Amino acid sequence: MSLIRHKKVELTELFYDLVYVYVISQMTHLLSNVHHGMFIHETIVVFSIALIIFINSWMIQMVFTNRFGKNSPTNTYFMLLQMICLLVAASLLSSDLQTMIVPFFSSMAVLTFLLLAQYGVEYRTTKNQADQYFIKQFFSILGVRIVSLLSCLFLPYPFSLAIAILGIIVTWLMPSLLLNPEKTEALKGLTPIHFSHLIERLSLLVIITFGEMIIGIAPYFSIEAFSFSSLFPFLIVANLFLFYITEIDCLIDVNKTNVSGNGAIYYHYFIFFGLSFITAAFTLLQEHQLSKNVIVGLLYGGIFLFLLGILLHAPYNKAGYSWTRTFYLAELALPTIGLLMSLIVTKDSPMLTLVAFLVTVGMTALMLHHQSSHMLVAEQEDF
Numbered sequence: 084m085s086l087i088r089h090k091k092v093e094l095t096e097l098f099y100d101l102v103y104v105y106v107i108s109q110m111t112h113l114l115s116n117v118h119h120g121m122f123i124h125e126t127i128v129v130f131s132i133a134l135i136i137f138i139n140s141w142m143i144q145m146v147f148t149n150r151f152g153k154n155s156p157t158n159t160y161f162m163l164l165q166m167i168c169l170l171v172a173a174s175l176l177s178s179d180l181q182t183m184i185v186p187f188f189s190s191m192a193v194l195t196f197l198l199l200a201q202y203g204v205e206y207r208t209t210k211n212q213a214d215q216y217f218i219k220q221f222f223s224i225l226g227v228r229i230v231s232l233l234s235c236l237f238l239p240y241p242f243s244l245a246i247a248i249l250g251i252i253v254t255w256l257m258p259s260l261l262l263n264p265e266k267t268e269a270l271k272g273l274t275p276i277h278f279s280h281l282i283e284r285l286s287l288l289v290i291i292t293f294g295e296m297i298i299g300i301a302p303y304f305s306i307e308a309f310s311f312s313s314l315f316p317f318l319i320v321a322n323l324f325l326f327y328i329t330e331i332d333c334l335i336d337v338n339k340t341n342v343s344g345n346g347a348i349y350y351h352y353f354i355f356f357g358l359s360f361i362t363a364a365f366t367l368l369q370e371h372q373l374s375k376n377v378i379v380g381l382l383y384g385g386i387f388l389f390l391l392g393i394l395l396h397a398p399y400n401k402a403g404y405s406w407t408r409t410f411y412l413a414e415l416a417l418p419t420i421g422l423l424m425s426l427i428v429t430k431d432s433p434m435l436t437l438v439a440f441l442v443t444v445g446m447t448a449l450m451l452h453h454q455s456s457h458m459l460v461a462e463q464e465d466f
Contacts, residue, residue, distance in 0.1 A: 090277035092284060093154045095162060099144070100287060102166045102173075106137050107295050107359075109173040114363040115299075116178060126178040130359075132248060133176055136191055137169070138288075138355055139255050142348050143198050143221070145284050149344075150274045151205045151214070161201045168194035180244065185235050188247055192232040199225040213273040220261045228254040259345050276344045279337035285351050286331050292358045296320050299362040302369050312433035315440040316365050322443035323358070323389060329450050330393050336401040347399060353392030360385030368432055375430065382439060383422040390414060390446065410453055417445045 114130045144165065152158050172190040177183045199222065206218040231250020235243040262270070300320060303313040364382035367373045394414065397406055421442035428434040 090149065090280035092280060092287070093148075095154055095159050096145075096148060096284065097287070099162045099166060100141075100284075100291065102169045103137075103141060103288060103291055104294065106169055106173045107292055108298070109176045110134055110137070111295050111299065111359055111362050111366075113176050113178065114359060115366040125180050128248075129176065129178055129180060129183075132251060134355060134359065135255050135352070136251050137173070138352065139251075140165075140169075140191070140194055140198065141288065143225075144201075145281070146276075146344075146348075147198070147201060147205070149277050149280050149284070150217075151209070157204065158201070161197055165194055165197050168197065181240050184240065184244060184247070188232040188235045192229050195225050195228050195232065199229070211272065211274060213270050216269040217262060217273050220258075224254045224257045224261070227257075259349060263343055263345065275340070276342065278339050278342055278344055281344045281347060282331060282335060282337050285347060286328075289327060289331075289351070289354060289358070292355060293320065293324055296358060296362045296365075299366050300369075303365075308369070310433075312436060315433070315436035319361075319436065319440050319443050322440070322447045323361070326443070326447045326450050327354070327389075327393065329447070329454055330396055330400075333454060334400045334404050335396060336399060339399060342399070347396065350392045350395040353388045353395070357385040357387070357389030357392060360388065368435065371432075375432075375435070376426065379422065379425045379435065382435075383418055383425065386418045386421075386439070386442065390418065404454070406453065410449065413449055414446055417442050417449075 110130060110133050113126060113133070116126055144162070148158070168190050172187055172194065175183050175187040175190065202218045202221045202225070206215055206222075209215060209218075228250055231247050231254075234246040234250075237243070238246065261267075297317075297320065300316040302308060303316050360381050362385075364378050364385060367381070368375075368378050394406070394411065400406075421438050424438050425435050428438070
């Protein structure tokens with residue numbers, strides 16, 4: 084079996100990722116908006132739609148670059164044009180669905196067309212039949228998305244919204260059903276995924292999301308608001324970061340071959356949703372705009388989603404780094420206990436952040452202990 088050479092993350096890819104600093108900021112700001120002390124249901128819908136379509140567009144571009152992309156002028160021009168569409172679409176985000184639907188979905192349709200065209204250029208140049216079949220599937224996926232998004236131009240609001248949302252969800256899930264080389268004979272011989280490159284790109288986008296978390300907790304450190312309890316939000320973010328990099332940077336075997344990478348891609352959606360919910364919870368807690376019970380639900384919903392996204396990566400771990408049932412139960416028990424305790428002390432904001440800090444300390448300590456114990460066993464076996 085030939086080894087897959089490590090694929091370098093190009094500076095053009097990092098520049099492309101910079102636009103997601105603004106995209107993630109806009110999405111998180113949207114989630115932090117409340118109206119007369121209550122969440123607007125449309126806000127949750129818009130946030131979920133936006134996160135899925137923005138991150139999925141990033142994923143499709145990343146997979147193209149991973150498998151076929153070269154640091155060529157053509158690919159660079161495509162990425163720059165996509166960045167313009169992303170800036171326009173992100174600036175249109177609003178909790179008022181009816182007002183934003185036409186310009187937002189139209190700009191995302193243009194972005195999707197650019198992705199389709201980029202795959203089309205590769206289709207014309209490649210001679211690999213498996214690659215051509217793979218790209219044809221993306222023609223179908225992206226074509227369905229374009230049609231569903233552009234329905235807002237021809238159909239009345241409620242129907243076009245339903246069609247667009249259905250199209251986004253269906254095309255989001257289609258790659259997992261159509262593009263598994265192990266189950267599709269026509270994909271035998273497909274240009275393999277560079278797993279180390281995929282994990283590195285995913286982790287860089289997560290770092291951007293952590294950056295938005297730092298911005299979200301910055302008001303706790305203003306002169307007017309700073310106190311000892313202001314340290315807890317930062318320490319919570321630090322614990323979550325350590326938890327993430329322990330799995331992604333230390334435990335995952337990035338040299339795995341014959342993997343599609345679909346699992347890591349989809350599992351990261353849980354991480355993005357989770358971190359966004361946690362960031363919004365910190366913002367709302369500091370601004371005292373919302374019921375504490377709702378904030379607690381948002382905070383621990385985010386922690387559970389983040390935890391789930393990390394734990395699902397277990398199949399990618401290095402040999403000997405499997406997790407026990409006790410480990411899973413302990414990791415899930417900690418936020419469960421924290422949720423119940425927080426519902427009891429909902430009137431005290433410092434106590435909420437203290438409990439969440441203790442929960443994340445426990446989660447991270449368990450992860451680090453599990454990693455170190457496996458390393459010790461491995462060293463003893465080598466000795």
